Amino acid sequence: MALPPDSSPLTTEYEERKLVAACLKGDRRAQEDLYRRFGPVALQVCRRYAPGREEAMALLNGGMMKVFEKLDQFRWEGSLEGWIKRVVFHSTIDQFRRQRKRPTLEIASWDQPTADTATHELYAEDLCRMIDMLPETSKEVFWLFAVEGYSHAEIADKLHFSEGNSRWHLNKARQLLRERLNQETHKHNRYAG
Structure with a gap:
């Protein structure tokens, strides 16, 4: 079977399938590769709920543990990245529920009022x-x-x-x-x- 050209979406899915299969077999290097590849986008999800980088990293680590626990449930019906972000999001919300905290809205560099709206004078x-x-x-x-x-x-x-x-x-x-x-x-x- 010939491999698809390097930059095609099929190559990406092929590589992701190989990576997931290796992770499911307990290959630590593959698990590290998966974490490094998808950790940054999952961290963006966590940053929305955490006041600082340390808290966001703690949420990310908890979320990625859930990803590895549930990896065998991924059915390739959507993107692997989207599925990972959703699992991390659910894990984050669950962690807040357990701690009886709620997510906070983190807004960066929005220190200017928006014009012509009910909130135009609010920060x-x-x-x-x-x-x-x-x-x-x-x-x-x-x-x-x-x-x-x-x-x-x-x-x-x-x-x-x-x-x-x-x-x-x-x-x-x-x-x-x-x-x-x-x-x-x-x-x-x-x-x-």
Whole structure:
């Protein structure tokens, strides 16, 4: 059987299949290669939930352990990278649940107000504080939908309730955020001169 040309997607999948097969056989070098290859993109997922690099690395290591535990469940129905990112995300959320903490929104270099919106006078920290004040389930639904891009069906499956319940929590979160944005204390940017 001839190998596909080096830069084709088939070569990448072929290499990934060989790498996964070696990992499943317990090959430590292959496991290290998988970690090095996909760790950086998985770290980006963890950085969204951790206040610093050390915490993000701890989340990454826990998530990659889950990847190795579940690697035999990957069915090649999507990209390996996407599957790894999803496993790391689920592991991160599980770690926060166990610690009774919730993810925090990390926003880098957004220190400028956005124009012509209800939040045009708010800084990122104000918005984070408002999101953090939401009821726990509504906050989690809002986060999964608005930030992570999950559908209501996926959220309902993940949180073990109906899609209608997911929609209700999202609307409740939006309503509460809208009310807080319209309060007098948030109508003017406290940092503006």
